[in-house]
Every structure is written in C-alpha cells, then in structure tokens.
Amino acid sequence: VPTLSIGSFTLESGATLPSVSVQYEHWGPAPADGNGTILVCHALTGSAHAAGPADDPGWWQGMIGPGRALDTDRYAVICANFLGGCYGTTGPTTIRAETGMPYGPDFPKVTVRDMVRVQHALLETLGISRLLAVIGGSLGGMQALEWAACYPEDVAAAIPIGCGLAHSAWAIGLNETARRAIMQDPMWQEGRYSAQPAQGLALARMVAMISYRSAPSFESRFGRRLQSGAAPPQFEVESYLHYQGRKLVDRFDANTYLTITHAMDAHDLARNRPPLVEALSRNPVRVLAVGIDSDALYPVAEQREVAAMFPYGTYAEIHSPHGHDGFLIELDQLTALVRQFLGDA
Ligand code: COA
Numbered sequence: 001v002p003t004l005s006i007g008s009f010t011l012e013s014g015a016t017l018p019s020v021s022v023q024y025e026h027w028g029p030a031p032a033d034g035n036g037t038i039l040v041c042h043a044l045t046g047s048a049h050a051a052g053p054a055d056d057p058g059w060w061q062g063m064i065g066p067g068r069a070l071d072t073d074r075y076a077v078i079c080a081n082f083l084g085g086c087y088g089t090t091g092p093t094t095i096r097a098e099t100g101m102p103y104g105p106d107f108p109k110v111t112v113r114d115m116v117r118v119q120h121a122l123l124e125t126l127g128i129s130r131l132l133a134v135i136g137g138s139l140g141g142m143q144a145l146e147w148a149a150c151y152p153e154d155v156a157a158a159i160p161i162g163c164g165l166a167h168s169a170w171a172i173g174l175n176e177t178a179r180r181a182i183m184q185d186p187m188w189q190e191g192r193y194s195a196q197p198a199q200g201l202a203l204a205r206m207v208a209m210i211s212y213r214s215a216p217s218f219e220s221r222f223g224r225r226l227q228s229g230a231a232p233p234q235f236e237v238e239s240y241l242h243y244q245g246r247k248l249v250d251r252f253d254a255n256t257y258l259t260i261t262h263a264m265d266a267h268d269l270a271r272n273r274p275p276l277v278e279a280l281s282r283n284p285v286r287v288l289a290v291g292i293d294s295d296a297l298y299p300v301a302e303q304r305e306v307a308a309m310f311p312y313g314t315y316a317e318i319h320s321p322h323g324h325d326g327f328l329i330e331l332d333q334l335t336a337l338v339r340q341f342l343g344d345a
Contacts, residue, residue: 001025001048003088006121012272015108019097022122023088024048024080027064028072037128038070039119039155040079041136041143044208044260045252047087050079062331069335071344075132080122082115082143084259089118092255104255105191112139112267116146120154130154133342137161137327138298139260142267145306148285149269159338161290161327164302165276165309166268171297174211175261178204182254191255201254202245209244214294214323269309280309287313288341290334292326314341 001023009020025048031037040050040060051057051064064070070077081089084107092107123131134147134155141160148158167175185200187193210218218237227239270276289307291300300317307315318333320326327334 001088004122004125006118006125009083009114009118009121011108011114012111013109017090017108020083020090020118020121021088021094022080022083022090022118024078024122025050025058026076026078027051027070028074029076031076031078031123031126031128033127033129035076036074036132037076037078037123037130039123039131039134039147040064040070040077041119041134041140041147042079042082043136043138043140044257044264045248046140047085048079048081048089049087051077059328063335063338069331069338070135074344078123080119082139082260083118084110084115084256084263086253086256092259093253105258107255107259109266110259110263112142112263113146113150113271115263116143116150119143119147120151131156133157133159135159135161135338138163138324139264139267142167142264145269148283148287148310149273149280152283152285155285157286157288157341159288159290159341160303160306161334162292162295162298162303162324163267163306164298165306166270167265168298168302172265174207174297175265178207179258179261181207182257188254191258193254196249197254198246198249201249201252201257202242204257205245205248206241209241211297212323212325214296214321216294217321217323220321276309281311283310283312285310285312286341288337289313289315290318290327290337291315292318292320292322292324292330294321295324295326297324316341 003023010016049058050060081087084091086093134144141163144158144160181203182200185197187197222237225236227234273279287310289303291303307313320330
C-alpha cells in the first residue's frame with residue numbers, strides 16, 4: 001500500500017507536525033490530471049482500504065469497481081487514511097523521531113479541515129489539480145463538505161452522505177460518552193497505555209454501534225431472542241454488541257478514537273468563515289446531499305440543510321430500516337443516486 005510523505009504540516013490550531021505521511025490506495029486508471037479522479041473519504045474507524053480483492057474486501061467494496069457506482073473503467077478512484085488515523089497516515093500511533101515513542105495522547109488536536117488540507121497536499125504531490133468528485137459518508141461526508149468549501153475551484157462535485165453542516169449536540173454527546181468510557185478504563189493511564197484500554201474502547205464501540213442503527217432494525221434482527229449456547233443466558237443483541245466491541249479493540253487504537261471524535265465534534269462548516277450563506281453563495285460545486293430516512297445520529301433534516309446551503313445543492317434520500325449504517329448497507333440505492341448524479345445512469 002503506497003505511503004507518501006507531504007513533509008511538515010501546520011494545523012488549523014497553529015501546531016506543526018514536523019513530518020506527515022499519508023497512506024492511500026487507488027483503483028482503476030492511475031489518478032492523474034486528465035483522468036477523471038474521484039476521492040473517497042472514509043469514516044471514523046475506516047481506512048484507505050475501501051476496495052480490494054475478493055479475499056481482502058474493503059469497507060465500500062460494492063461501490064468501487066468496473067461498472068459499479070464509482071466505475072473504475074471510467075474513473076480513477078482514490079482513498080487516503082485521514083490525518084490522525086491509525087491505518088498508515090500520521091496519527092497518535094506514529095513513532096515520533098524526536099522521542100522514539102508514539103505520539104499517544106500528545107498528538108495535537110486535528111480538525112476535519114486539517115484532514116482535507118492534508119488530502120489536498122497528497123493530491124498535489126500526485127500531480128492531481130482537480131477532482132471530478134469527492135464522496136463519503138458520516139465523517140467522510142464532513143470531509144466532502146470541507147472540500148467543497150475549502151477548494152471550490154479544485155472539485156467539481158461533492159456527495160456528502162449522512163452528515164450535517166456542523167456536529168450536533170446529540171452527536172457530540174454520544175462521542176463524549178464514548179470518550180469517557182475509554183478514559184475511565186484503569187488501563188487508560190492518561191493515554192500512555194502499554195496495552196489498550198480494551199474494556200473502555202469496546203464499550204465506546206457498543207454505544208456507537210447502537211447509534212449507527214435503529215430501534216426497528218435491532219428489533220427485527222434480534223428481538224428478545226437469547227444467544228444460543230450462552231451461559232449465563234444472554235440476549236442476542238448483547239452478544240452482538242460485545243462481539244462488535246471486541247472486534248474494534250483488535251483493529252483500532254484508543255488515542256486515535258479520542259483524536260478523531262474530537263475532530264468530528266469540532267466540525268462546523270461555518271467555523272472561521274464569514275457567515276456561511278455568504279461564503280457559499282457563489283460556490284460552484286455541485287452537491288448531492290444524501291440522507292437515510294432512519295438515521296438517528298444525523299437526521300435527514302441535516303442533509304436537507306446541506307443541500308439548501310449550496311447554490312448547486314440537491315437532496316436525495318435512501319430508504320432503509322438500518323439507520324446511519326445505511327450508507328454501508330444500501331448500496332443498490334446509493335449506486336443509483338450516485339450514477340444519476342455523475343451522469344452515468
Ligand atoms: N453474537 C455475536 N456476533 C454476532 C451476532 C451475535 N448474536 N450476530 C452477528 N454477529 C457478528 C457476525 O458473526 C459478523 O461477524 P464478522 O464481522 O466477524 O463476520 C458480524 O457480527 C456482522 O456484523 P453486522 O453488523 O451484523 O453486519 P451487517 O451485515 O448488518 O452490516 C456493515 C454490514 C458493513 C455495516 C458492518 O459489517 C460494518 O462494517 N459495521 C461497521 C459499522 C461502522 O463502523 N459504521 C460507521 C458509522 S460512521
């Protein structure tokens with residue numbers, strides 16, 4: 001998997017990271033000016049591995065490939081692990097040259113805007129000056145919005161899915177609950193842990209997983225059924241959530257979870273900009289804001305607001321019982337919307 005250094009990078013906060021490396025993957029023709037390039041942005045615990053071979057599929061496997069929504073016969077598709085991540089791009093797990101130790105809790109606060117500026121630097125280094133589209137769900141959608149606002153001349157279209165103009169009190173509250181779960185684990189050690197605060201990170205994931213779904217989807221999947229073979233008796237939904245918690249502990253990092261959820265909470269497209277309406281009034285980017293009708297974390301009113309804010313904004317809705325995770329599950333509907341928007345239908 002390619003990793004590219006973009007050198008030192010000064011964050012929105014004013015802090016400077018002396019050296020930033022970005023891990024990315026690409027599919028279809030090599031991303032370059034002259035090839036229509038589509039940037040995919042990933043969500044909280046995602047990675048650059050959005051697609052892969054059958055024995056190593058990516059998190060958006062059904063969206064990327066020949067004839068798919070992001071058609072690799074037509075477009076170069078690229079996805080990079082974001083700044084602050086733990087999948088190859090500089091973040092809390094990166095070893096600092098100065099100390100020989102990981103940044104851990106000393107990794108500076110980053111913002112979604114910082115992530116997007118790092119992606120822009122990556123694309124510049126790769127010789128790509130203009131994107132056909134930038135697309136992502138959840139935190140990926142927040143990045144798509146920042147792209148449209150920061151680089152309106154460099155991106156023709158943005159497709160933010162399941163996110164709003166700013167992180168809501170509801171979403172911040174859920175993130176803070178998850179962070180507290182991590183920090184109250186005795187293994188946390190102020191972030192200087194030698195072994196992950198596994199109980200806390202698992203609990204953070206369990207809370208998050210509930211917010212990614214909906215009451216009807218849990219009801220139809222699990223109801224009040226008991227997990228077979230569990231002693232003492234356990235509901236299926238309990239078993240499911242514990243399993244999902246353990247699974248995240250095996251593949252993620254607690255300091256990274258804090259860093260990225262803080263970045264999400266700071267998301268506010270209006271931040272440090274003139275009144276947003278004025279800032280976007282001449283924005284030339286075509287925006288397709290996609291909502292999921294059962295999304296309790298980022299309700300559809302937020303995506304309607306996104307569409308209304310951009311002069312070339314439109315709104316479309318996915319119908320699903322699965323809540324926020326609809327952007328990972330309802331790929332047939334999403335494919336139809338994206339193809340139509342890109343003019344491929
Ligand atoms: N007890 C224990 N484990 C159970 C279970 C139970 N009662 N019921 C299901 N599982 C396990 C399955 O064995 C399976 O394990 P595996 O992943 O190791 O193969 C896993 O749970 C399936 O997860 P599930 O949520 O049921 O998958 P899905 O098909 O409903 O959803 C995805 C598909 C892509 C949404 C899901 O796999 C995923 O990636 N979720 C991540 C959520 C996320 O991060 N969302 C981002 C929001 S920003």
